[in-house]
Amino acid sequence: MEPKSRRCIALTFDDGPSPYTLQILQILKKFQIKATFFVTGESLSLHPEILQSVVLDGHTVGNHTLNHPDITKISQDDLHREIHSLNIAIKKIIQQDVKIFRPPYGAITKETYRAVYEIGLFPVLWNLDTNDWDLSQTEPIEDRVMRGLKEHNIILMHDGGGPREQTVKALPGIIKSLKQKGYEFVTIPDYFHYVYNRRI
Template sequence: MKKDQLFTRRRALLAGAAAVGAVGTAGVFLWGEDAKPVRAAAPAAGAPAHSLPLKPSAYRLQPLTGYGPPRTVPGRTPVRHEPLLKLTGRGRTMVLTFDDGPDPRYTPGILDTLAHYDVRAMFFVCGEMAADHQDLLGRMADEGHVVGNHTWTHPLLTGLTRRQIHSEMSRTSDVIEEGCGEPPRWFRAPYGAWNRAAFQLGAELGMEPLGWTVDTLDWTAPGTGTIVDRVEKGAAPGVVLLSHDAGGDRSQSVRALRSYLPQLLDSGYHITVPHRRYT
């Protein structure tokens, strides 16, 4: 083959490579929100470059499933020897908790007040109540509240066998997972009566034990004003407040929340829920 023919063939090959490179490069540019091309880090996998949109696309601006850093895998829940009693953190933060529900007579009123002030709380539910009111569990989860395990029948755990305690906990966890879409991450012993088995079994089921700092004693029906007064006197950074939305006539608890919640917010308190930190 002659020398000029070799040059001609090389020019053809280079021209073809340049054309392929141009097409490939077109796939490296995506459109930003300001309708200007933005240089991407690498070509996206999937469709050929020539099929990429030439205009801004809401779909293209959304994160793609499977990309980004991997999710953190929860570690094993530690076995504690006493329940957590208060919230740690900065600022004037408090946690509101409600036990023994859900009860269709009182829980909706509490949820309505929390929604009105855009506040999240914790509900420690009993399995036998939750099983009959899955709609309320779903509402709690949908509105951002934390649903915890409060056993199935609200027994005194210190008088039960290990197998009985496990049944009380696991059955309730199953109902919560069915109604909320995920298992509970928090557990509270009825009457605040903890024992070694409760801590161990709760940890095995992936739950942290949570007690309380201030008890409103609303279950004694002391009067709406008395409940409000106890909340105001007990309010402090890190406090976990105990009230009830079931287990008896809780109309005073519902009315009291309507009074003390806006007062807490006006006083600069941030009502929040605790977050699990896995190690």
């Protein structure tokens, strides 16, 4: 099968790890799919053992900065500290180098993109935002996903940074609906390989 013939879904979760991460891991294990978790230093310091569970289950870990700043509004030195400090903390826990990075709020410029890339990380955004963090929205999260679907999708969800019961509750239905539509669930590195024939 040629890469571009696949219809790929990359489920991504930001702002963890947290106790919600463990619930999400159980759901992912039930459906036998892999996802990508972009962790922050603040959450990692509280729940380092949960990150070990993420890796033991075969998921991919990405850097989401130490303190979740808008990287377009901080100095280059601060940006390097935000990324390097978290890389070190992650590797100490999981004995793996981090290869991917997600800027908080999706805020990135050509200059900060280049700076992140030069550090050795590949910046990753998304093309389907569930807005699951916004508890004021009345439209079900699953409906937001189905409405926004494209041929290939990097879906943004959250497993930390606030109450995530709605995300956990919606996830099984989202996965079932996407499976019924024939999507293949992949991690971010596999997504870029299958969709863009690019190794990261």
